Amino acid sequence: MKRNNKNIAAMLLMAAAAFVGSSCENDNINPYEYNNNGSNQNQGSTEVLKTKIAEYPVGSLVWTKDTTLTESVEIPVGTSLYIEPGVTVTCKSDVQVPIEIVVLGNLYCMGTTEHPVTFTSDTKKTEDWGGIICGYNSQEVVLNHVDLAYAGATPTESSASFQNHLFKSTIDGGVPAFHFCNVNGKFVMANCFLHDNYNDQTYFTGGQGVIYNCIFADNGNATDGGEAINVKAGCKLDIANNIIYNACTNAFKLSNSGNSELIPLTQLTAYNNTIVNCGWRRAKNKKGGSVWLEKAIAPTFVNNLVYDCRYGLKQPKKDGADIEHSTVAPNYYFASTETGVKQMSKNADMIIWNDNDIKSSVAGQLNPLLKNFKQSDKMNINCEIDNVQQGAPLAFDRSWNFNLQQGSPALSGGFTGIQRIFPTGLAFFGMKKVMFLDNCNDQNYYFAAPIPTTQFGAAL
Numbered sequence: 001m002k003r004n005n006k007n008i009a010a011m012l013l014m015a016a017a018a019f020v021g022s023s024c025e026n027d028n029i030n031p032y033e034y035n036n037n038g039s040n041q042n043q044g045s046t047e048v049l050k051t052k053i054a055e056y057p058v059g060s061l062v063w064t065k066d067t068t069l070t071e072s073v074e075i076p077v078g079t080s081l082y083i084e085p086g087v088t089v090t091c092k093s094d095v096q097v098p099i100e101i102v103v104l105g106n107l108y109c110m111g112t113t114e115h116p117v118t119f120t121s122d123t124k125k126t127e128d129w130g131g132i133i134c135g136y137n138s139q140e141v142v143l144n145h146v147d148l149a150y151a152g153a154t155p156t157e158s159s160a161s162f163q164n165h166l167f168k169s170t171i172d173g174g175v176p177a178f179h180f181c182n183v184n185g186k187f188v189m190a191n192c193f194l195h196d197n198y199n200d201q202t203y204f205t206g207g208q209g210v211i212y213n214c215i216f217a218d219n220g221n222a223t224d225g226g227e228a229i230n231v232k233a234g235c236k237l238d239i240a241n242n243i244i245y246n247a248c249t250n251a252f253k254l255s256n257s258g259n260s261e262l263i264p265l266t267q268l269t270a271y272n273n274t275i276v277n278c279g280w281r282r283a284k285n286k287k288g289g290s291v292w293l294e295k296a297i298a299p300t301f302v303n304n305l306v307y308d309c310r311y312g313l314k315q316p317k318k319d320g321a322d323i324e325h326s327t328v329a330p331n332y333y334f335a336s337t338e339t340g341v342k343q344m345s346k347n348a349d350m351i352i353w354n355d356n357d358i359k360s361s362v363a364g365q366l367n368p369l370l371k372n373f374k375q376s377d378k379m380n381i382n383c384e385i386d387n388v389q390q391g392a393p394l395a396f397d398r399s400w401n402f403n404l405q406q407g408s409p410a411l412s413g414g415f416t417g418i419q420r421i422f423p424t425g426l427a428f429f430g431m432k433k434v435m436f437l438d439n440c441n442d443q444n445y446y447f448a449a450p451i452p453t454t455q456f457g458a459a460l
Contacts, residue, residue: 029049029062029064049062051064054084055435056082056433061080062081063081063084063087065087068090069099071095071097072130074104075102080107081108082110083109083117085117086116093129094122097156097158097159098154098155098159100131103135104135105138106139106140108142109145111147112145113145113191116146116147117144117146119132119147119148124149126198127151127152129150129153130153132148133160133176134182135164136166136181137182137185142430143178143192144192144443145191148193148197150197151176152176152177152197152198152199152226155171157171167203176199177194177200178201179203179204180206180209181205181234183207183235184206185207186426188210190211192213193215194216195216195217196219198219198220201216201228202216202229203227203232204232204237205258206234208236208237210238210422211237211239211242211449212240212449213241214243215242216251217246217396218245219246225249226247227247227248227249227252228247229252231255231297232256232258233263233264234263235266235267236421236422237266238421239268239269240270240450241273241450242274243460244274245393246280248280249278249281249292250278251278252270253292253294254291254293254321255294255295266299268299268300269418269420270299270300271301271304272304272456272457273304274304274402275290275304275307275309276307276308277308279311280383281392287316289309289312290306290311291306293326294316294320296322298321298325300419301313301327301328301331302328303330303457304332305368305410305456308340308375310343312333313331313351315352316350317350328352334359334360334367336360340360341360344359358410366410367409368456369407370402370405371405373400374400378390378391403460404459410455412455420448420449428446429445430445432445
């Protein structure tokens with residue numbers, strides 16, 4: 001049965017009160033705690049909710065302390081949850097219904113470089129909890145300096161996302177770590193680290209968004225696959241300067257599926273991203289391997305570095321991309337094995353070939369010279385199993401550095417005439433309403449993808 005607003009408020013109150021550890025001296029703030037005949041008083045003020053680091057609009061939910069969730073949380077329509085820098089949200093795994101954070105309203109995760117917001121699980125195993133699933137009326141979501149891991153659990157009919165008719169209409173697999181679906185809403189993912197998630201890292205079926213300076217590492221499973229960035233119709237996206245490592249099926253799966261008179265075709269610009277060791281475990285079929293385009297998608301996809309992935313840019317034989325209106329070169333494709341060279345060649349099955357791309361014609365040619373990266377000695381580009389001993393990629397190592405060494409042939413040749421969809425960025429007015437009390441936590445409310453550069457790949 002769908003929860004009513006009174007139950008939602010009670011659940012949020014319990015979630016806000018159930019915490020372990022402490023990220024600051026303030027308790028988690030829920031406006032319902034301070035409601036006295038409708039006055040919404042907090043710390044002596046009737047105008048703001050005040051914490052150690054900021055002031056928030058009355059009616060906001062604010063998490064200031066580490067929080068352990070023992071059941072799903074729903075943020076009601078019209079309500080904003082703010083999560084302060086350094087807060088860790090731990091989802092319990094030994095629950096009957098996998099925990100989800102369902103955002104029917106707005107969510108602002110305000111991490112910083114030194115104090116990210118963390119979503120994790122108690123056992124730190126993939127598929128421990130569901131993910132952050134946003135609703136059709138969710139207007140704004142900010143994920144800034146967020147560590148999001150161990151998500152992707154399969155929902156039940158009692159799950160919050162299923163009860164709200166989000167993402168799944170049938171129970172046939174897990175949810176993504178982050179899902180956004182409001183065509184008229186906005187989201188940003190900036191400086192985030194998504195890793196060890198069981199299915200897709202992200203899944204977008206609508207919305208205006210910018211994704212930049214993020215790392216997507218180690219996701220998917222051999223049975224269901226898993227993309228790092230999965231985009232359907234109804235989106236306008238700038239995606240730049242990200243590192244994608246070891247996505248089970250594709251780094252990017254881009255499609256205009258789901259389009260109708262009410263859902264516009266997607267507009268997408270993806271540039272200066274680094275894609276490494278993707279497409280290794282897709283045993284079910286041959287769909288993808290680094291970047292997969294289908295169903296009339298017409299992206300701008302340039303200046304990307306694809307390093308030892310199973311295939312190059314691909315599309316299905318039927319119902320493929322709108323190549324006439326796409327810009328899909330130049331990109332840089334490196335293969336250290338003869339198998340990799342063959343699978344990215346002009347004659348490879350379903351390949352999208354462009355003479356303006358830069359590609360290895362023999363194994364090891366045009367090595368882009370990553371500063372610090374290690375592959376397994378048993379590396380097998382077609383291993384189809386998540387087992388390092390049989391050639392799967394090594395687990396992601398945060399000490400790796402995917403920037404290019406001096407003298408790299410990939411330092412030049414990129415196209416800088418890219419027209420970003422949001423050249424001045426996206427404004428998030430819920431962030432504008434926050435008054436930070438110290439400079440170290442102060443954050444802008446505009447987010448813009450970086451300008452394109454002549455080098456291929458990301459620079460983080």
